[in-house]
Amino acid sequence: MTVVTASLDVVRGIVTACKKQMDSVRINQTTGYGKINGTCELWLRDSAGHEHRYQGELFEAAQPGHEVAVVSDRTSGKLLAFANLTTQKVHDAAELSVKTTPGATLISTFGFSLLLAFPGLFPWFMMLDAIGLADNAFSAAGLQNYVVLLLGCVFAGVTIWSKRYEERTARLKAEINRVLGQKEPIASTANRQTE
Structure with missing residues (x-):
């Protein structure tokens, strides 16, 4: 199911695949140690049977069969949040987790x-x-x-x-909570617990 609001695109569905894609390998020639950089790739099927593909760090908590929702900004297409409805956790993207202390x-x-x-x-x-x-x-x-x-x-x-x-972030979080059907506001942490 895809929900479109004035500022958000929300795609709900069941995870069909979640795997880490290797982006690059870096090997230090002196020590011989290497570092593999990868990004999570998420595939989900909505209620209409359409497949959707996403990439990003937020999807590491997803497993095949989990019911999830991917929330992105409607105008820019930037990923804002990832809700794993099976585990009842919402993960904020960097856009919503910048600290302004x-x-x-x-x-x-x-x-x-x-x-x-x-x-x-x-x-x-x-x-x-x-x-x-x-x-x-x-x-x-x-x-x-x-x-x-x-x-x-x-x-x-x-x-x-x-x-x-902060005002924009609070508005976006409130709208995300409303679209996801949350009664209580979700705390502003990187891994928010849903109620």
Whole structure:
């Protein structure tokens, strides 16, 4: 059964096959140790008898015969969640499990500030030139003001983005719960338990 909402595509069905596909093999010539990179491939049959194929890390918990639901974004096609209805677990994709804690916000602020520091000097100079203070743009006091302004603007931007991201994630999780028929909201963990 396929359910389509304003923002979600949900395909429910029975797993017919779930196997790990080998993507690449990397061997260290010095030590002789190797690493195999693989992705899970999931095949499911919906109630109309149509076969659907998906790839991704979320499908490792699926077994043939399990009833599952695959939830993806309707516009981008990105995988959002995988619900194993047999084991009663919902696994969030990275899209829904990004943490926007105050610590992450501060780390992002300093990271983005470093990326914008050099390119931002030109607008800083142009802004001060427009008000007649171009001579002070690269003085010690001018650079201190630039750093404070840069950090403040980036922090405000990251905070606003984080808040909007959390609101969007909460809306998506609520819509996923509604489509999957959950009465209680599912906790925001990587492996959410269904009720």
